Amino acid sequence: MSADSTSTTAPEGRAAADGASLPGGNAIVFDHVSMTFPDGTEGLSDVNLAIAPGEFVSIVGPSGCGKSTLLKVASGLVTHTGGKVWVDRDQLGYTFQDATLLPWRKVQDNVELLMELRDFPAEERRRIAAEKIELVGLKGFENHYPQRLSGGMKMRVSLARSLALNPAVFMFDEPFGALDEITRERLNDEVIDLFVREGFTGIFVTHSIPEAVYMSSKVVVMSRRPGRIQDIFEVPFAYPRAPEMRYQADFSELCGEISLSLRKAIEG
Amino acid sequence: MSDTQIPADTGKHRRANIESHEATPVAPPPSVTRRLVTNLVPPILAGILVILAYAWVRSGLPPHRQFLMPSGTGIWELAFGIPDFVLELLRRSVTTMAIAVTGLGLSISFGCVMGIVMFRFLFLEKAIFPYLVVLQSVPVLAIVPLIQSALGFGFMPKVLIVALFTFFAVPTTLLLGLKSVDRNILNLFKLQNASWWVTLRKACLPFAGPTLFAGFSISGSLAVIAAITSELFFLSGEGGLGQLLMNAKIDFKYEQMYAALIMASVLSIAVYLFFKWLGNRLFSHWHEASGKQQ
Ligand SMILES: Nc1ncnc2c1ncn2[C@@H]1O[C@H](COP(=O)(O)OP(=O)(O)OP(=O)(O)O)[C@@H](O)[C@H]1O
Ligand SMILES: [Mg+2]
Numbered sequence: 001m002s003a004d005s006t007s008t009t010a011p012e013g014r015a016a017a018d019g020a021s022l023p024g025g026n027a028i029v030f031d032h033v034s035m036t037f038p039d040g041t042e043g044l045s046d047v048n049l050a051i052a053p054g055e056f057v058s059i060v061g062p063s064g065c066g067k068s069t070l071l072k073v074a075s076g077l078v079t080h081t082g083g084k085v086w087v088d089r090d091q092l093g094y095t096f097q098d099a100t101l102l103p104w105r106k107v108q109d110n111v112e113l114l115m116e117l118r119d120f121p122a123e124e125r126r127r128i129a130a131e132k133i134e135l136v137g138l139k140g141f142e143n144h145y146p147q148r149l150s151g152g153m154k155m156r157v158s159l160a161r162s163l164a165l166n167p168a169v170f171m172f173d174e175p176f177g178a179l180d181e182i183t184r185e186r187l188n189d190e191v192i193d194l195f196v197r198e199g200f201t202g203i204f205v206t207h208s209i210p211e212a213v214y215m216s217s218k219v220v221v222m223s224r225r226p227g228r229i230q231d232i233f234e235v236p237f238a239y240p241r242a243p244e245m246r247y248q249a250d251f252s253e254l255c256g257e258i259s260l261s262l263r264k265a266i267e268g
Numbered sequence: 269m270s271d272t273q274i275p276a277d278t279g280k281h282r283r284a285n286i287e288s289h290e291a292t293p294v295a296p297p298p299s300v301t302r303r304l305v306t307n308l309v310p311p312i313l314a315g316i317l318v319i320l321a322y323a324w325v326r327s328g329l330p331p332h333r334q335f336l337m338p339s340g341t342g343i344w345e346l347a348f349g350i351p352d353f354v355l356e357l358l359r360r361s362v363t364t365m366a367i368a369v370t371g372l373g374l375s376i377s378f379g380c381v382m383g384i385v386m387f388r389f390l391f392l393e394k395a396i397f398p399y400l401v402v403l404q405s406v407p408v409l410a411i412v413p414l415i416q417s418a419l420g421f422g423f424m425p426k427v428l429i430v431a432l433f434t435f436f437a438v439p440t441t442l443l444l445g446l447k448s449v450d451r452n453i454l455n456l457f458k459l460q461n462a463s464w465w466v467t468l469r470k471a472c473l474p475f476a477g478p479t480l481f482a483g484f485s486i487s488g489s490l491a492v493i494a495a496i497t498s499e500l501f502f503l504s505g506e507g508g509l510g511q512l513l514m515n516a517k518i519d520f521k522y523e524q525m526y527a528a529l530i531m532a533s534v535l536s537i538a539v540y541l542f543f544k545w546l547g548n549r550l551f552s553h554w555h556e557a558s559g560k561q562q
């Protein structure tokens with residue numbers, strides 16, 4: 001894999017790596033996907049969702065409805081038990097709820113990890129890692145151990161680590177849930193910046209409706225377990241987005257609608 | 269300073285609880301001497317107490333039984349003060365340490381392999397683990413006669429006894445450490461299609477390191493004791509400290525017996541401290557519990 005770092009602007013996104021196209025030119029397609037765990041728990045039932053390249057889709061839903069399961073199915077961490085999933089997993093980014101850094105590696109070596117697993121040459125690894133560390137605003141912290149970083153800084157390292165592989169599809173599983181509001185909003189902006197600059201396709205799981213609306217081009221509401229898609233909301237605002245957007249009337253209105261839908265989802 | 273007024277104490281039921289709180293300036297890092305004092309004074313005080321207690325018990329013994337607790341001067345005059353004896357003590361320590369270290373080496377190498385194998389194959393864990401517990405619960409001393417019959421009276425049977433004493437902690441702590449790696453860190457490796465071997469090397473083994481070293485210290489401090497115990501059963505030939513203990517009893521040289529006991533503790537502690545030091549060196553920069561204790 002050559003890691004070409006040229007990127008198009010967000011709305012167009014990047015084409016699938018080898019030109020092999022997915023159904024309808026989409027980046028990710030769930031087609032009647034269901035997932036039943038070995039113990040009989042139904043995690044997902046009949047999920048249908050198509051995500052176009054360069055879209056940023058947030059997923060909200062009641063706790064335990066299967067949002068993480070959806071990402072795990074899409075990334076191949078677990079295998080679904082029914083239906084079909086199309087996704088190009090070759091350049092996949094994935095951040096978890098916590099930063100999942102290796103505590104014995106310095107920031108620099110943590111960011112190099114995935115490239116190491118992909119057998120990038122050492123020289124290239126160092127160069128790309130330095131670039132991504134700068135991108136997430138951690139220049140100067142290369143030689144720190146994670147133990148000495150704040151929660152927000154750890155999350156940035158985690159982002160840099162995924163970005164190093166130049167992901168075409170980037171999945172976020174509640175990455176900022178544990179952070180304070182201000183740090184969270186700043187990281188939201190950073191992710192949008194990255195999204196606009198790198199042009200990946202994003203799926204973002206969150207519990208915060210304003211966060212979902214602020215970041216996404218589409219917000220998906222999932223129903224109670226076993227999760228299915230209940231509603232899809234288009235977000236009409238253009239990228240890049242300004243923090244003031246959060247205080248606009250149409251922003252609040254959309255949040256309200258999604259909130260109502262989520263309430264319905266929880267009540268079943 | 270602010271010029272907020274401190275309200276007067278008005279009500280009967282309300283006690284004013286307003287004080288000015290002084291700031292504490294940033295504490296300078298403790299100096300070397302201070303660290304030495306905080307680390308050395310408590311054990312030295314405790315040691316003095318033990319010696320006083322010893323002297324007190326000894327003074328209560330009837331004179332014909334005082335040989336059981338030799339005096340400090342006696343231990344010096346009849347043991348540590350005699351160069352020939354000190355040489356013998358050192359020579360025997362080397363013999364005992366050779367047994368201890370070989371046995372421990374066997375435990376560590378086989379134990380690590382077994383830990384990794386159990387981690388790799390769940391069915392092997394299920395198969396082996398119960399027998400590890402069984403092995404641990406067999407009184408090793410009770411099977412010494414069996415070992416003698418099988419292996420004779422040389423070096424190897426003693427090594428085997430040390431290995432039996434020290435084995436258990438190694439595979440169990442390693443397995444525990446390997447299994448406690450964060451699920452999502454494993455997922456991270458899985459997403460890159462990392463092989464089991466790469467995941468083991470880059471994620472699981474480093475993660476298990478501190479736990480494993482805790483196991484090593486436990487085994488290590490048992491090893492010297494185990495070596496001396498094993499010698500008690502094998503008195504032929506040039507032996508180590510265990511043999512010295514028995515000889516001292518037979519020859520009624522209790523001062524030498526105490527000297528051997530002191531030497532044995534020193535060796536045990538040295539092995540324990542070695543692993544602790546090594547663990548610190550390897551892990552303290554990222555693992556909090558391995559860091560220097562305050
Ligand atoms: N390995 C498993 N075996 C059995 N059931 C599971 C397993 N993993 C998850 N589940 C169940 O599947 C359901 C969906 O789990 P999932 O983690 O996807 O929820 P979620 O929507 O991400 O919740 P949250 O918002 O709290 O993170 C839950 O009810 C959970 O109990
Ligand atoms: Mg989840």
